[in-house]
Amino acid sequence: MVRSAIDPIRPGASLILAWQIKQRHAIIIGGGFVAAGRLVNVLEADAKVTVICPDSEQDPLSETVRQHLQDHPDTTRLVLRSFQDSDLTTAFGQHKDTYSFSTSTIAYNQERKEQIVTCPTITGESSGLGSAEPPVDMVLSAIDDIPLSTHIYHLCKSLRIPVNIADVPPQCDFYFCSTHRDQSLQVAVSTSGKGPKLANLIRRHIADHLPNRVGEAIEKVGKLRAQLRKMAPGPEVGPKRMQWMSRVCEEWKMEELAELDDESTKWVLQGFKDNIVYSLEEVRKKIKDETYKNIEFKRTDAAPTDEKNLLSIPSSDSTVAAGPRLILVGAGPGDPELLTRKAVRLLEEADLVISDRLIPSEVIDLAKGEVRIAPKKRASLQIELQSGTDQNSSTSTASDYIQDQLNEWCLEGLREGKTVVRLKQGDPFIFGRGAEEVLFFRDHGFEAEVVPGISSALSAPLAAGVPLTHRGSADQVIITTAQAKGGVLPDNFPTYDLKKTVVILMGVGKAQEISELMQSSSLGWPSDVPVVIVENAHCPNERTMDATLGTLAQVVKESKAVPPSVFVVGWAGLILRS
Numbered sequence: 001m002v003r004s005a006i007d008p009i010r011p012g013a014s015l016i017l018a019w020q021i022k023q024r025h026a027i028i029i030g031g032g033f034v035a036a037g038r039l040v041n042v043l044e045a046d047a048k049v050t051v052i053c054p055d056s057e058q059d060p061l062s063e064t065v066r067q068h069l070q071d072h073p074d075t076t077r078l079v080l081r082s083f084q085d086s087d088l089t090t091a092f093g094q095h096k097d098t099y100s101f102s103t104s105t106i107a108y109n110q111e112r113k114e115q116i117v118t119c120p121t122i123t124g125e126s127s128g129l130g131s132a133e134p135p136v137d138m139v140l141s142a143i144d145d146i147p148l149s150t151h152i153y154h155l156c157k158s159l160r161i162p163v164n165i166a167d168v169p170p171q172c173d174f175y176f177c178s179t180h181r182d183q184s185l186q187v188a189v190s191t192s193g194k195g196p197k198l199a200n201l202i203r204r205h206i207a208d209h210l211p212n213r214v215g216e217a218i219e220k221v222g223k224l225r226a227q228l229r230k231m232a233p234g235p236e237v238g239p240k241r242m243q244w245m246s247r248v249c250e251e252w253k254m255e256e257l258a259e260l261d262d263e264s265t266k267w268v269l270q271g272f273k274d275n276i277v278y279s280l281e282e283v284r285k286k287i288k289d290e291t292y293k294n295i296e297f298k299r300t301d302a303a304p305t306d307e308k309n310l311l312s313i314p315s316s317d318s319t320v321a322a323g324p325r326l327i328l329v330g331a332g333p334g335d336p337e338l339l340t341r342k343a344v345r346l347l348e349e350a351d352l353v354i355s356d357r358l359i360p361s362e363v364i365d366l367a368k369g370e371v372r373i374a375p376k377k378r379a380s381l382q383i384e385l386q387s388g389t390d391q392n393s394s395t396s397t398a399s400d401y402i403q404d405q406l407n408e409w410c411l412e413g414l415r416e417g418k419t420v421v422r423l424k425q426g427d428p429f430i431f432g433r434g435a436e437e438v439l440f441f442r443d444h445g446f447e448a449e450v451v452p453g454i455s456s457a458l459s460a461p462l463a464a465g466v467p468l469t470h471r472g473s474a475d476q477v478i479i480t481t482a483q484a485k486g487g488v489l490p491d492n493f494p495t496y497d498l499k500k501t502v503v504i505l506m507g508v509g510k511a512q513e514i515s516e517l518m519q520s521s522s523l524g525w526p527s528d529v530p531v532v533i534v535e536n537a538h539c540p541n542e543r544t545m546d547a548t549l550g551t552l553a554q555v556v557k558e559s560k561a562v563p564p565s566v567f568v569v570g571w572a573g574l575i576l577r578s
């Protein structure tokens with residue numbers, strides 16, 4: 001007979017398995033150093049545990065064992081006496097109050113009196129071997145008494161309970177491995193008893209060479225697999241499911257898998273439906289496309305998107321090219337001297353300047369061509385104004401209407417071949433809806449250029465003498481709007497940190513809400529943290545008011561603060577102003 005080439009059997013190994021001892025009962029005999037290690041092992045595997053060991057002056061119960069038991073009163077119990085044979089035929093957890101690690105036991109123990117927590121002996125059908133649910137699933141002996149260890153070993157053999165007698169390999173049904181753990185990942189190293197210390201060193205070596213974030217990657221893959229099984233549960237798709245899952249694991253890097261969140265998982269799973277494994281890059285693109293698909297652009301008429309309207313203008317301009325050309329220009333906080341030189345030049349050279357309403361005339365006056373200024377919010381639109389005229393609020397139908405009008409004007413100019421400057425307060429890309437505009441015009445065949453401006457988020461605090469950062473006492477700045485999509489406070493408002501400075505834009509109408517939210521237990525800001533209110537920063541009518549988180553709403557009310565105002569929250573407010 002012709003034998004095919006198969007791998008030869010190499011005897012002499014241990015059978016390494018991952019024992020599912022969750023909710024099952026392990027008995028640990030002994031309460032010393034080794035017992036403490038065993039206890040950690042079985043508790044991490046979610047077992048129920050009984051520790052049996054006396055506690056005496058000469059031989060006290062290990063403090064580590066005591067603490068672990070105390071921390072797990074529902075899954076552990078302590079029997080404070082020497083081992084008895086009947087301990088291997090007793091039930092666990094049926095009368096939780098009696099057997100859990102109770103305070104009275106500890107009190108007794110502290111007086112060094114022998115306390116026996118009695119256990120009911122299971123008799124008849126349910127005792128030991130032969131019962132439907134054996135009361136003891138594993139015995140770990142960690143005592144310094146060799147004859148007793150041997151006795152325990154034989155007892156376990158007769159009851160067919162798997163047993164490990166520490167230090168006596170011939171009396172072990174299983175050995176412990178040296179293990180590395182990272183969430184659900186466990187790496188077990190065995191030398192089959194030949195060199196425990198070497199097992200330890202090898203395990204460390206392996207742990208040091210594992211890919212980054214491997215534990216997280218495994219958690220994410222676990223979730224992905226569960227969702228996949230839900231999506232395609234049938235056994236008939238089993239092979240396709242497994243093949244696809246294997247490919248995902250092979251094609252995605254460990255760090256990429258670790259990055260998976262609900263949104264990207266959704267798109268990875270879409271790959272299963274499409275019979276493909278999308279890369280992380282493809283998934284990101286799909287998320288992006290989906291996000292921008294949902295941004296509504298109201299077109300007032302059919303926009304020409306034919307070839308001749310598609311521009312290819314270098315983004316860094318040394319000379320103004322002939323139009324059509326659209327430049328989003330940041331106008332800074334309002335002071336004409338805080339404009340960039342590029343902004344000034346573009347204002348002078350543009351055929352058409354389209355400006356936000358709040359930009360002061362000193363800036364707009366620099367324009368030499370035609371100027372159109374955003375229309376006022378009209379009462380006839382039945383606009384629900386939030387709190388004055390905060391710019392860029394995403395809720396009000398008014399700002400959408402104005403935005404549409406401004407966009408339409410830009411398109412008009414572009415179609416006439418003009419160089420159009422769209423002048424925006426502050427910086428176009430910091431709460432300026434600049435990216436939305438770039439996408440809008442891209443959709444209409446025009447690629448906008450963008451020129452930065454000084455955002456009031458950065459300049460208003462400076463105007464009020466608040467350094468946003470200061471070595472040693474302010475090392476982080478968070479800029480947030482108070483008007484997230486839907487006109488509400490963002491759901492990720494910053495948590496308290498002594499060295500964090502928070503700049504809040506568009507907050508005037510929400511002073512009370514901001515103050516309450518920041519002081520709530522989930523964010524944890526103390527009520528006496530300084531808040532500096534800067535109104536019309538860098539404009540002739542600039543005003544600065546001092547408050548604390550506790551008094552913010554009151555100060556805003558009493559000083560009749562109006563938009564545009566910036567709140568600067570944090571201890572940095574005290575550095576130069578006190």
Ligand SMILES: C[C@@]1(CC(=O)O)C2=NC(=C\c3[nH]c(c(CCC(=O)O)c3CC(=O)O)Cc3[nH]c(c(CC(=O)O)c3CCC(=O)O)/C=C3\N/C(=C\2)[C@@H](CCC(=O)O)[C@]3(C)CC(=O)O)/[C@H]1CCC(=O)O
Pocket residue numbers: 037038164165166167168169172174175176177178179189190191192193194195196197198199200201203
């Ligand atoms: C993995 C680990 C798990 C754990 O016990 O928690 C474990 N021993 C560890 C450490 C360790 N143990 C010892 C030393 C001193 C240095 C040395 O001897 O090397 C060190 C090193 C240290 O402490 O750093 C002494 C020792 N161990 C055994 C004997 C008896 C004998 O060999 O006859 C003697 C006395 C020898 C003597 O008297 O000379 C026997 C066993 N020890 C085992 C496991 C099983 C085989 C595992 C395997 O080889 O794969 C086995 C057979 C039974 C069992 O216990 O399950 C743990 C690593 C934890 C970690 O990774 O941090």
Ligand SMILES: NC(=O)c1ccc[n+]([C@@H]2O[C@H](COP(=O)([O-])OP(=O)(O)OC[C@H]3O[C@@H](n4cnc5c(N)ncnc54)[C@H](O)[C@@H]3O)[C@@H](O)[C@H]2O)c1
Pocket residue numbers: 029030031032033034035052053054055059060061062081082083142143144145148166167196
């Ligand atoms: N496998 C290993 O890696 C390894 C490493 C070190 C030690 N050991 C061996 O493991 C055993 C325990 O080591 P240790 O350092 O924990 O010792 P230890 O002296 O700290 O602990 C022994 C514990 O056993 C308890 N005990 C003694 N007689 C008992 C009885 N009749 N019933 C219940 N409990 C009893 C004692 O109260 C004590 O809590 C020793 O035999 C030691 O040589 C094994």
